[in-house]
Amino acid sequence: MDTLLNQEWVKIVIVILAGFLIGLDIKTHRLKKDSSKEIGSVRTYAFIALMSYVFAKINIYLYMIGYVAISVHFLLFYYKKLQSKKSGILLFLLTSLVYSFGIIILKFDAWFLIVVFIAIVFISNLNKRLKRFYKIFDEREVETLAKVVLLSGVILPLLPRGNIHELIPVSFFKVWLAVVIVSMFSYIGYILKRYIFKDKGYWLTGILGGIYSSTATTIVLAKKARSSKSTDLFVSSIVIATAIMYLRLLGIAFAFNMDIANNLTIPFVALALITSLVSMFFYHRARKDLNSNINEDEDQNPLELGTAFLFAFLFIAMASLTHFVLSRYGGLGLNVLSFIVGFTDIDPFVLSILSSKFSVSAQEASAAILIAAGSNNILKAFYSYIFSKNKIGVLSAIVLIILGILTIGAGLII
Numbered sequence: 001m002d003t004l005l006n007q008e009w010v011k012i013v014i015v016i017l018a019g020f021l022i023g024l025d026i027k028t029h030r031l032k033k034d035s036s037k038e039i040g041s042v043r044t045y046a047f048i049a050l051m052s053y054v055f056a057k058i059n060i061y062l063y064m065i066g067y068v069a070i071s072v073h074f075l076l077f078y079y080k081k082l083q084s085k086k087s088g089i090l091l092f093l094l095t096s097l098v099y100s101f102g103i104i105i106l107k108f109d110a111w112f113l114i115v116v117f118i119a120i121v122f123i124s125n126l127n128k129r130l131k132r133f134y135k136i137f138d139e140r141e142v143e144t145l146a147k148v149v150l151l152s153g154v155i156l157p158l159l160p161r162g163n164i165h166e167l168i169p170v171s172f173f174k175v176w177l178a179v180v181i182v183s184m185f186s187y188i189g190y191i192l193k194r195y196i197f198k199d200k201g202y203w204l205t206g207i208l209g210g211i212y213s214s215t216a217t218t219i220v221l222a223k224k225a226r227s228s229k230s231t232d233l234f235v236s237s238i239v240i241a242t243a244i245m246y247l248r249l250l251g252i253a254f255a256f257n258m259d260i261a262n263n264l265t266i267p268f269v270a271l272a273l274i275t276s277l278v279s280m281f282f283y284h285r286a287r288k289d290l291n292s293n294i295n296e297d298e299d300q301n302p303l304e305l306g307t308a309f310l311f312a313f314l315f316i317a318m319a320s321l322t323h324f325v326l327s328r329y330g331g332l333g334l335n336v337l338s339f340i341v342g343f344t345d346i347d348p349f350v351l352s353i354l355s356s357k358f359s360v361s362a363q364e365a366s367a368a369i370l371i372a373a374g375s376n377n378i379l380k381a382f383y384s385y386i387f388s389k390n391k392i393g394v395l396s397a398i399v400l401i402i403l404g405i406l407t408i409g410a411g412l413i414i
Contacts, residue, residue, distance in 0.1 A: 012053060014110055015101045018117045019049025022098050025121060026091070045098050052102030067099055094124065147305075148187055152180045168320050175316060179308040181216055202230075203283055206237035210244025217241040218380040219310075222387035222396070231392050236282035238384055238396045242377060242403060243275035249350060249373060256354035263366035267410040271403065278399055338368035339408075342375025363414065370411030377404030 023045030048070070055063040074092045097120055105113045159172040188205060202221060209217025218238050225234040250268040253261035338349070350369055381400035385393035 011105045011110060012050070014113060015049045015053045015105055016046050018101055018113065019098050020046040022049075022094060022117070022120060025124060026094060045095070048095060048098050049101045052099045053105065054102070056103040056106050063103060067096070070095060070099060090124075094120065144187065148184065151176075151183055156180055164316075168316060170316060175312045178216065178312045179305075181212055183305060183308045202233060202237040203240060203279075206240040206279075207244055210241035211248060214241040214245035215376065215380055215383070218396075218400075219383050219387055222384045222393060225388045225392040226390060228392065230286060231395065232282040232286035234388075234392045235395045235399070236279045236286060238380075238392075239275055239282065239399050240279040242380065242400065243272045243279060245373070245376075246272035246275065249346075249369065252350060253354060253369070257362070257365075259362040260354060260366050260369070263362055263414065264369060267370060267407075267414065271407060271410070274406075275403060282395075338372040338411075339375045342372040342377075343379045346372045346376050367411040367414045370414060371408050374404045374407030374409075374411060377401070377407060 020042060023042035026045065027042050051066060052063065055066045071092075074095065078089070078092070097116070101113055101116075104116060156173070156176050159176050161171045161173045163169050163171055164175075188208060202224070206217060206221065209220070218241060221234055221238050221241070225238075228234055246268045250261065250264055250272075253264050349372055354365070377400045381397040381404065384396040384400060387393070388396070
């Protein structure tokens with residue numbers, strides 16, 4: 001296929017066809033605007049594309065002369081437009097891109113020209129969507145996005161990855177990563193709610209957050225729920241994050257240890273199904289509420305940096321406490337250990353079991369993972385109430401505690 005696309009006659013056909021279609025798109029736009037004071041027709045752009053290919057094939061200097069000639073022509077045209085109080089340069093930019101088709105297909109693969117063509121068509125037809133976006137866009141979004149880039153793209157890569165101290169078994173990189181993740185999910189939820197899914201942005205945040213950390217997601221949503229009247233929506237969002245947690249842990253198990261994964265399939269799928277049904281119940285009630293998330297006040301804290309730093313502190317504290325307990329009382333048994341680590345980040349513990357760092361049977365390992373997930377649910381129940389301190393926190397805590405008891409029970413009887 002690649003050989004066919006790069007044959008000379010095929011290149012010419014692609015260049016001419018791409019120029020023709022761009023001209024057709026410009027012509028269509030011109031008819032809608034009822035504008036006759038423009039340069040060229042559909043054939044003009046097909047010839048410009050062909051000319052760029054022929055000139056580039058002959059000599060780069062001839063190609064440059066051709067572009068200068070086109071630019072001078074447009075300069076005179078633009079001067080006339082300014083006299084008519086018009087200043088748009090979009091037509092010149094499109095013509096310049098069409099003129100680049102020839103050298104693009106000669107210097108690069110034909111697929112690159114096809115991608116450029118698709119990008120031109122896509123961007124040139126964004127105008128109506130952008131007009132709708134401008135009406136709701138807040139200039140403060142640029143500042144918020146800059147903060148996200150600073151947190152994740154500038155500071156995070158510079159931090160050391162070794163443990164902070166022998167008593168604190170986490171690195172500055174992991175601590176800051178926790179800050180980035182919490183802030184990112186808060187920001188994603190804000191974007192989904194404000195611009196895309198106004199009636200279910202936080203619910204989607206719960207789904208996305210559960211893929212990485214249901215604990216961090218619970219903290220973010222509970223904090224935002226403090227001043228919210230959308231009780232059912234936030235309860236549904238917090239609970240769905242835990243449903244995704246079950247599926248995430250099951251996926252990790254299948255990736256590392258099939259025996260343990262087979263033991264966990266029935267309990268985790270059943271728990272995920274129950275949790276999802278509970279979440280959908282509250283979400284269905286939220287949809288019936290006309291004063292639900294759509295009428296919420298604007299979120300003034302899209303990054304929740306205070307919450308992110310607090311989660312990072314809790315992350316350090318729990319990791320240090322777990323390390324201390326394990327070093328002093330590790331002989332109490334794997335089940336007690338799994339219950340303890342459930343009050344911190346359970347993924348490292350789960351991965352260590354799946355990679356056989358503990359000399360235990362598949363059944364014992366499966367039980368330990370279930371108990372850790374259950375105790376983690378109890379921790380999230382605590383966070384849910386502490387950070388919201390309202391009806392949302394109470395309902396979420398009740399659901400999470402019940403799920404925690406069920407999960408621990410499944411671990412004890414497996």
